[in-house]
Amino acid sequence: MTAAPATAGLRAHARLRAEPDGRGTVALPVLAGAGPIALRRTRDTDGAAHVVLIGSMAAPLGGDHLTLTAEVADGAALTVTSSAATLSLPGPQPGPAHLAVHLTVGADARLDWRPEPVIAASGSHLLLHTRITLAPGARLRYREEQVLGRHHDRVRGAVPGRLTSRLTVRRAGRLLLDQQTDLGPGAPGWDGPAVLGPHRSTGQLLTVGHPPPPEPPPGADAVLLRLPPPDAVLLTAAAPDALTLRTLLGGGAAPA
Template sequence: MTSTLEALARIVAEPDGRGGTALPVLAGAGPIALRRTRGHRVTMIGSMAAPLGGDRLAVRAELRPGAVLELTSAAATISLPGAQPGPARLTVDLTVAEGARLDWLPEPVVAATGSHLVLTTRITLAPGAVLRLREEQVLGRHHDHARGAPPGRLTSRLTVHQAGYPILDQQTDLGPGAPGWDGPASLGGHRTLGQLLTVGLPAPPAPPPDADAALLMLPGTAATLLTALAPDALALRRLLTAPAR
């Protein structure tokens, strides 16, 4: 009998009193291993194939006042079909306290043929918190496209609260089974999409006029959202790369 996975990886960051970052909690779980790779950077490493259909995975990061943390991943997260019915679920909860800074810069999420991933990202920012978040989503792997197979489905929701008020709440539903996902009002033939969210930082430069991208000012304090579509992951990364500052 094939079972599904339930796992919660947890990170707590706080100043170490010497100008660096201490990690009193750095606990990987299931397929999500966590490694401190240098300074204030933590890398998420996939220790097994996941998420598969039916899996419930979560990452929770808490930054205490004055902490600085960069979270990355060693490779793309690939959603795969599983033996169990229903979508896989990946939930990310990020809490950033006053005077803390979080850079959430994982590698892309890829929806392979036959898979369905529900990705939920919830962010809570205190006044004076700084955030740089990049999300990249890819519908289908390269060899899926090469053999003419359809991509997987990716349902994503991103919510951001700053100082107790919502400044962003958006949802996308893309891939086979989602209404109108490949039409001109949605992806328009593209297979990659992403966004760069910055709070408490200078706004990123405006995208080139010929790019399928837009820079939006959010209702929060010093908050911007750059959204983009691109034909491939490399072109998308170029559009979403902004100086760290």
């Protein structure tokens, strides 16, 4: 970990790499947490190494610059979850917090990325950019969930935080998806009918090389979009809370 002076906020870069070990299982030659991002290997499932992201301190705070890099080598399989939600908080430094996530999946490799939601607490602003690079034959399940405001923020009538998020995906050297959302106070029209409306949770499930998720139920604020080539599918949903959102994304157990 490299820490910047106190006036500049925290800077930290966590890294992990998964690769076949030649014995039919997956090794993790690089598993290096940093700053508030701790990495722990847990029980492997479905032939994939399983890594849990653990928040070791309050972060990201305003002024922080955090980076997480995960690489899945050719032929390897990796599942990444988290022990709790990522909570964006206002900090002692002015300006937003920055979180960069870089995911690389090699040829005939598989990544299942499904951490708990990112929550923008009142007074915070998080700039999140996730970049995913897929080699030919790579398979991906990528789920992201975003919640504006904590429950007790809403109970006391506080405005939520702001979350500016960008997702860029390249497959075999070609751009597959590049989109950005800007939600929360200060973002133009974020609570209008063309964006979130009355909802405060949104998320998406991107699958590449997997069977597509089922169509959303009638009346749900969700849409299933097929991307070229036909084995890439994006499910996007908006919901009043994280529980409903997780159900719409078909993610199994809902966040606490």
